[in-house]
Amino acid sequence: MKPDLMPNNQKPIAPKTNSQKKKKRSDRSVGYMLIAPSLILILIIAIWPVFQSFYYSMFDLRLNNPAKSEAHISYKVNLQTYLDNYPFLISTLEDEVDTASGNTKTELETIKANLEKVDAELQKDNEIKSKYDQVDEKLTVMEPISEELAVSDLDKEIALDLEKAVNDSTDSIRGLKDELKNSEDLIGLSSSLEDAVITPNFIGLKHYKENLTDSRMWKAIQNTTVFTLISVFAELVIGLAIALLINKAFFGRGLVRATILIPWAIPTAVSAFMWKYLYDGQNGIVAKAFADIGLFDQMTDMLTTSTGAMFAVIFADVWKTTPYMALLLLAGLQTIPSSLYEAAAIDGASKWKQFLKITLPLLKSSILVALLFRTLDAFRVFDLIYVLTGGGPANSTETISILAYKVMFAQTNFGEGSALSVIVFVCVAIISMIYIKFLGRDLLNDK
């Protein structure tokens, strides 16, 4: 069967050796071309962010604090902030000097002289000088100023001088408060000027050091581990049992398979909310059932005690993913030839022995693959816990992903949150390496 393809477009076939070489070369360039779009997307949106997270984790990065909302390695000066305040500070100081007398007068003059000295130092740099003038001009005509123009790199020494002069000026003005006419204005201008100096927020591995000695982080790791071990183990055992039981011809197979798929298919966030309703301390039917059989003293214990909440979360996860586990294992079971069992039965092997000697060894790679996927998923768990318990009560179900999310988006502490997410990444990488070592090259095998 040859598909009829563009019969008019036939090209003469070149001599064999030549064409093979050509094919190899064209294969390669076409191959790279075809892969490029996927690879570029993955490199930019999946791999680069991981490195960037690591980079961020070494900074004191806080999105709600303008001076720390970006990662700075070097000292910088924000000329817009500087010129918005400096000239007015100087002229207000001049006014005060004119009316003041005695000690106050000399002190004010010192402040002014110090500030002007640093200003002159600042303008010595040609690049800063040119930006300085441009910003100044734009400010007078009230034109918008781009961040690129406003922010300029600064020598560490000048930056420290500037910072010191401005801090001293704020302190002295505060001290002279009672002697001045416009003390409020002066303090305001001087402290706004402090914001002009951008100090580097690079802190190295401090976030890691803090996190690794933080009991909340270790509690989160412990919660994640408990959740992962218990839920994955329960899913494997129950999933394997179900797979073994339904690995036969029976009426209504399609229906059972569809039933199995439904918990897997609905959004985790939605199923988590559904379980929240079933676990509710007042009207939750599952909470009532568990309380009735004596699993809990009271219905409300389910979501308000730490063991109850952990049990609730694991139970919901087992409900949602055991069917998926069963499907993967069932597919593995179906590849085991039944002749093996027949032969074993003739040799007088018991059912249990057949399971140990035939089923388990032949199912090993299926089990490991299923375990790998499930362990990684469970370790990264977020949606289920975020919606069902929010990490509570008293952080008893707070997993490492939940903690990282809270630090990043509730406390807007991106630096520390990034450090936590890098810790999650490292844990996941270690888990995958252990599994892949067990799986060998099986997973990536080409053929």
Add this chain to the structure above:
Amino acid sequence: MNKKAGPMFYVFLALFVFLVMFPFLWVLASSIKPVAELFGDRAFIPFTDNMTLENYESVFVNYPFLKYLWNSLVVSTITTVYAVLVASFAAYAIARLNFKGKTVILGLVLSVSMFPQIATISPIYIVLKNLGLTNSYLGLIIPYTTFTLPLSIWLLVTFFRKIPFDLEEAAKIDGASLMQTYWRVILPLALPGIFTTAILVFISAWNEFLFALTINTDDEFKTVPVGIAMFEGQFTIPWGEVTAATVIVTVPLVIMVLLFQRRIVSGLTSGAVKE
């Protein structure tokens, strides 16, 4: 192994199906009760004499639920089309062409599927925010396509490998270019596999939560999972609406699963099982 199913087996099967389906059945029963009967003594009685659809009405009237559904549909559909298209090129190259670094690239792609998304969220959030793409469809489509690519490429490579090589050779001898071979020979034969991949990508985009939660915080652009999760009021949870919304989200998925169960299972288990 005993391959015949006895009556005990069906009893067990019925029990199993009931247990798996129980949460849905209970939620369905609750969603058609009047709100008053969701609390107090009547809360544990599955049936009601005052069947009502007011919860369903409220979901659409008091919440922008239709908007959520629409947002989810737009984001998931575009993600699916784009991810499957891009992935099919890469998968074709990996499955059919010989070039250096193929295995390394496949390994890299697969390892990305193991990445915890939380480790990528802060840079992605900051970049999207600086580009003004938070609270937009594109803000979700970009990360979604990327994170569904590994799965798509992996599945499509498996499907493409099953297509006999002879057909391609024949097309080449007939003078078809590589692109023609791809569009006219490989693609039509790979359609079932592509369809399976598309279903799985669609479901994973539809269900995604973390990116949707952080990137699209505006009601205008929220997706269904986040929308439902945010139903929670400040003091009470509107259980009537929650159960109704859950049913609305679940029913289309149940229909989809019933229609495509074979494909979904073949997609889920391909790669996990060596044939």
